[in-house]
Amino acid sequence: MKSSTQRRHRLVVATAAAAGVALALSACSASPGEAGVSGDAILTVGIQKPTSLIPGNSSGLFANTVVGALFDGLVDYDPDTGEVRNLVAKSIETDDQKVWRITIADGWTFHNGEAVDAESFARAWNAAVDPDNAWAQGDQFSNIEGYDAVAPAEGEPTAETLSGVVVEDSSHLTVTLKAPNSQFPYLLGRPYYSPIPAEALTDAEAFAQQPIGNGPYRLSEPWTGGDQIPTVVFDEYAGTAPANDGVTFRIYTGNDVAYTDYQAGAVDIVTLNPADIPQAEAAAPDLVRRMAVDDWRNYLSLPTYLPGYDNADIRRALSMAIDRQAIIDSLLDGEAHVATDYDIPASVGYRDDACGADCEFDPEEAKRLWDAAGGIDGELAITSVTGTGREVWAEAIANQWSKTFGVDVKIKQVASENTWSGILGKEVQTPVALGAPANYPSPLDTLGPSYSSHGSVNGSFYANPEFDSLLDAAAGAPGLDEQLAQYAAAKDLLVRDTASILLWTYPSTFAVSERASSWVPDPFNKGQFAGVELAG
Secondary structure (H helix, E strand, O other): OOOHHHHHOOOOOOOOOOOOOOOOOOOOOOOOHHOOOOOOOOOEEEEOOOOOOOOHOOHHHHHHHHHHHHOOEEEEEEEOOOEEEOOEEEEEEOOOOOOOEEEOOOOOEEEOOEOOOOOHHHHHHHHHHHHOOOOOOOOHHOOOOOOHHHHHOOOOOOOOOOOEEEEEEOOOEEEEEEOOOOOEEEEOHHHHHHHOEEEEEEEOHHHHHOOOOOOEEEEEOOOOOOOEEEEEEOOOOOOOOOOOEEEEEEEOOOOHHHHHHOOOOOOOEOOOOOOOOHHHHHHOOOHHOOOOOEEEEEEEEOOOOOOOOOOHHHHHHHHHHHHHHHHHHHHOOOOOEEEOOOOOOOOOOOOOOOOOHOOOOOOOHHHHHHHOOOOOOOOOOEEEEEEOHHHHHHHHHHHHHHHOOOOOOOEEEOOOHHHHHHHHHOOOOOOOOEEEOOOOOOHHHHHHHHOOOOOOOOOOOOOOOOHHHHHHHHHOOHHHHHHHHHHHHHHHHHHHHOOOOOOOOOEEEEEEEEOOOOOOOOOOOOOOOOOOOEEE
16 A cells, blocks of 8 residues: 555646647747648657767766667656566566566567677676766766776776676676665666667767667667757567657757747647746647646755855855745746755655745845855856756846845856756856756655765765765665655755755646647656657
């Protein structure tokens, strides 16, 4: 039986009501129902420029959307419950949550005909941690035995492969973790755990441009950074055959630009910025798709390595000087909800009141904390990611900070594909307006990458050994109640330290063309387009 908390994260995609309302676009725009007017069975999807198409080197939603169409991993997630389901895996077993025995299902091949076997997974994971490759997701395998020998924090490597990954035979793989982790099956569904063929390493440059996956779609030509990524159906796909002939990912500089192209009938599926949702619903409410539960969060990462930001009272003052509800009401059309915890409502264990006073608008207390701590010397600014629409509410926050603290606050921009390299490289030295989706319904999804000492997207550079220990304890706890108690204690530390500034959560919302109206967004499995049967 599921607890009320568990039921809370159950995701059922809701479509906007009032189907049949007449379209109301301006005379100069084509009907959204005419999108993808080529008349063929190729679905078109608007994204922004991916960081990479190699599973172990890709990061961010857009890269994962494409990688998810090209590669299948050992598991995926039930879109309604978030529960792990075997995909390329036939079985995943453990007696102690530390040693995991994985059996690969028969019949899976890569796009070049090579068999997907145990070695292809070991190859991918070892390539990801190889320091010479410098792939973005190498740290994600730091929970496996032998990681420190292959990718030591200091000094030279003493091993070339992970000792905790053993290929028993073509169908069997044994993985030994450094510590018990009940969440490991969830991790196996992340794109960076996908297999790669031998050819990926023999011609790495060619593989980077035209990855050879095992998913339902294959690239029809190399991608060298152009404005679209064309794919066609992989005829030998071992899963359920796609209902269309392929997907072309069209690359835009922002969701707002993609929506404009959607209105002109040039693309089938686009993500809507909150500011565009009212117009989309007014034009064609039956073509708007919205998650039933908030699966996105917005927050401000903080450069805590800089003077001023290293003071928890300054961080708290910045948080308390934000009138979140006023911004939601005036700029987000009421689509969002004030964030109250350090994960996402789609996750198990989200709490309605954890942040408390630190997330409440109190300009007098904010000014008192700011003055007592000495404020921040030098320029105060917020950086927004281009094309996300966040610059609108970032400017509102800047105005509120300026009014509360009596200082000038600037707005800066960073390109989407440069965001994380800029933050983690300490080139972007301001608070950054960020957004992140739910990848799977465990608090570990948010807390580990964003706040652990070695988190891959720890934009605030938060480092707290006690927090790391609580995450380890939660992962090793035998039951859900014990896990959630440890995660709650970890999140309490983040609240105490104001590790980042929580803002709000909201449901992902999309506009689809009439011919692609059968598409149902999947909150956890990005790049799921195989079920779309294009009409007309």
